[in-house]
Amino acid sequence: MSKAKIPAATIIRLSVYQRYLKKLLARGVKVVSSNDLAKQANVNPAQLRKDLSYFGRFGVRGVGYSVSTLLNSISNILGVMEERTVVLVGTGPIAQALIRQPGFSQQGYHFAAVFDIDKKNVGQEFEEDLVVQHLDELSDFVKESPVELAVVAVPSDRTQEVADRLVECGIRGILNFSPNRIKVPRGVSVQYVDFTILLDSLTYNISRHKKEEEEQKEEKAAFPKLKWGREHSWPVVQSNNTMA
Amino acid sequence: MSKAKIPAATIIRLSVYQRYLKKLLARGVKVVSSNDLAKQANVNPAQLRKDLSYFGRFGVRGVGYSVSTLLNSISNILGVMEERTVVLVGTGPIAQALIRQPGFSQQGYHFAAVFDIDKKNVGQEFEEDLVVQHLDELSDFVKESPVELAVVAVPSDRTQEVADRLVECGIRGILNFSPNRIKVPRGVSVQYVDFTILLDSLTYNISRHKKEEEEQKEEKAAFPKLKWGREHSWPVVQSNNTMA
């Protein structure tokens, strides 16, 4: 257990471990080793142990980790013991899909209200018991029921404006589905969900991999002809994180 | 221009730069400095120059970068000059939202077909001119029109199965909306879009930030005159990547 700075990637992985622990628990598995769990999460076992070591000692040497205890510990570290409340901003197709997405409530997130900046959409029934409110009403809403998380799926050109108002109302974490990078004050966190960037990086990986294969073929075919100009060899990496 | 290994994060950032360059181009801006562009993308200017330096020299000293030339160069590096074809696997709410999402075609991605493993959904008209086909038909489909990218939004327990079959049919890049980590052979890339993991990390950031504030208050109360060096305060980091 150290006091060192904790890598952002560690937090992401804890969340992944947590999910696999839930599965093990459901299957009635009582104990798991770092080896087993790491294999499921696609990480190095030492990585897993190191990740945990930032926060304490959770295992038993020679045995492994109690599934239920570790699950609890991780949930506690992440701060996700109780259900968390989220507001949704935006009413487009993405917003509609998100609210129907069972994954959120399975992970303990509950949408308490839907807002929009576009007056056109205000008043419509969005889901059962969820009527779209105008963003102006958020500040009153948070007085009644404090919320700190917002999922934002509005057009790119309104994102900064929306973010500013969310922060003003006390929101401290924003999950942003628009590609626009937004500016927020210290103490507020933002995560981006940006599909096309990820597709671009897949595209890059594919074309890089092809180039490599060609080069290898060339090298094998024409061994003495050392062609070392602008082209170079890049290792193929399978990207595993969302980080990206 | 080096022949070093290129960080995955660099590729992600290139994609971000590209987007801001498009905006600048649309506004008629001819030249941009690393400072300006970096500010928009929320990165350090040296980072931006270093990112570009992996691939060549694109700027003019004392002046900056030509917006249109740099945009072209980056598109070329990423391999996203022409329109790319994608297949969609899955027909749930997320899949439906994705196909309606204008962001994809704006970035040059085109959905050529929709597949599902669940026979229930096969045959239904998904979007105009897009009828859901069974995954069995994918191998024939790719013979007609080769595709290398797939967006997968099927239930978690089917994801590995779907991925295996996609790879068999020649797919080389998978954008996976299910939280399940999947195994693919070398040469195939996977990116994950995992909403709840990102929410978990926001939750963690929020509670960490609160704890810090409390500690600082305590410290101030206990040692009111002590000036701490810069070492004790963890900056709250705004995460920029999908690495997460």
Place this chain on the structure above:
DNA sequence: AAGTGTGAAGTCTTTCACAGCT
């Protein structure tokens, strides 16, 4: 015997700082 916990080593990434060009 088996598997954790962790310093230390190794690797990767970012930032600095300034030489070099226009």
Place this chain on the structure above:
DNA sequence: AGCTGTGAAAGACTTCACACTT
């Protein structure tokens, strides 16, 4: 004078390897 391009330094993260515990 201004801004890029880049080695070198700093910093962050991952992996190794083994002491230690049950």
